[in-house]
Amino acid sequence: MTANVSQYFSAKYAEARAKFLDAATTAGARLAHYRNPTRGPEGEDLFTDTSWVGPADADRVLLLISATHGVEGFCGSGVQVGWHQSGLAKDIPDGTAVLTVHASNPHGFAWLRRVTEENVDLNRNFVDHTADYPSNPAYEDLRDAICPRAWDDAAIAESGAVLNAYAEKHGGFALQEAITAGQYKHADGLFYGGNAPTWAAETLREILKKELGKARQVAVIDYHTGLGPRGHGERICVHAPGSPGLAGAESWYGGDITSPALGNSTSAELTGVNLVGIVDALPHAEVTGIALEYGTLPTDDVILSLRADNWLHAHGDPASAKGQAIKAQIRAAFYQDADDWKKMIWERGIETQRLALKGLSEE
Numbered sequence: 001m002t003a004n005v006s007q008y009f010s011a012k013y014a015e016a017r018a019k020f021l022d023a024a025t026t027a028g029a030r031l032a033h034y035r036n037p038t039r040g041p042e043g044e045d046l047f048t049d050t051s052w053v054g055p056a057d058a059d060r061v062l063l064l065i066s067a068t069h070g071v072e073g074f075c076g077s078g079v080q081v082g083w084h085q086s087g088l089a090k091d092i093p094d095g096t097a098v099l100t101v102h103a104s105n106p107h108g109f110a111w112l113r114r115v116t117e118e119n120v121d122l123n124r125n126f127v128d129h130t131a132d133y134p135s136n137p138a139y140e141d142l143r144d145a146i147c148p149r150a151w152d153d154a155a156i157a158e159s160g161a162v163l164n165a166y167a168e169k170h171g172g173f174a175l176q177e178a179i180t181a182g183q184y185k186h187a188d189g190l191f192y193g194g195n196a197p198t199w200a201a202e203t204l205r206e207i208l209k210k211e212l213g214k215a216r217q218v219a220v221i222d223y224h225t226g227l228g229p230r231g232h233g234e235r236i237c238v239h240a241p242g243s244p245g246l247a248g249a250e251s252w253y254g255g256d257i258t259s260p261a262l263g264n265s266t267s268a269e270l271t272g273v274n275l276v277g278i279v280d281a282l283p284h285a286e287v288t289g290i291a292l293e294y295g296t297l298p299t300d301d302v303i304l305s306l307r308a309d310n311w312l313h314a315h316g317d318p319a320s321a322k323g324q325a326i327k328a329q330i331r332a333a334f335y336q337d338a339d340d341w342k343k344m345i346w347e348r349g350i351e352t353q354r355l356a357l358k359g360l361s362e363e
């Protein structure tokens with residue numbers, strides 16, 4: 001089954017979508033399609049697609065999400081395609097269904113961006129937009145260095161020196177936290193959580209309402225890349241310490257999970273993550289969610305690629321030679337186009353899905 005794992009993965013969004021629709025149709029899934037109002041760089045249509053495998057009235061559901069962070073979709077899509085194609089989709093416990101959301105943020109996937117068409121980090125967008133936004137004073141202090149107006153060797157060196165000085169004073173993790181925790185003030189900045197629900201957030205809510213209205217137990221695996229050692233899949237659980245969600249995840253995954261709130265994750269504590277939106281949308285269900293976060297390149301390289309990409313879309317031309325070089329840089333930071341990496345992604349992915357299905361069946 002693992003002999004040809006690399007074939008599940010795709011080089012472009014459109015290829016990933018075609019493979020997903022094909023594999024899900026072959027597996028006998030029920031499909032639904034949600035059209036994004038924008039288009040891809042080659043004029044292609046963009047969709048979030050879903051598949052449902054299992055009994056229509058199942059009240060235990062495993063929810064699999066790819067491309068919350070657009071460009072990270074190459075990873076999650078590969079596992080989703082393979083799960084449908086390999087025959088694993090035939091092996092679901094009684095009374096349980098699997099709902100797959102392919103390309104939750106299709107615009108970012110197609111454009112090789114982590115953010116949505118609104119320049120919003122979808123995984124910071126699930127806050128109460130009528131209340132005061134969380135503040136991030138460290139981002140404020142560093143924002144000119146995080147997002148400089150120019151992106152050439154001199155600007156990269158100068159802004160890099162400011163960020164390095166902050167890391168020397170407060171530690172490397174504090175710098176990561178300042179940049180990545182989320183900010184709600186600068187619409188042209190990095191890790192911007194938005195000032196309204198994005199199309200992708202509204203679409204996810206619509207999917208949850210339509211598909212999971214009767215669910216009683218919901219397991220969530222949201223596929224991500226860009227943090228941690230290359231190929232390692234960290235199961236990050238953002239349910240609050242002491243909550244049933246965190247206790248459930250600990251039990252299902254044999255303690256092999258991490259918690260940003262408990263300080264043992266490669267991820268900083270974040271605001272407005274999609275799991276919060278999922279829990280809010282499903283008050284009738286018990287939700288046990290994790291992000292499965294796979295390493296690619298060192299964190300410094302990943303953040304550098306995001307800063308370059310932010311500059312490119314705010315001030316540069318994606319079609320230029322420099323733009324294409326930045327696109328290659330960000331792609332490599334979130335997707336390792338190598339057989340050994342894909343094999344690690346696949347094996348950890350299906351093992352995690354197997355444990356989630358087992359956990360659901362025992363609830």
Ligand SMILES: [Zn+2]
Pocket residue numbers: 069072223224225226
């Ligand atoms: Zn991510």
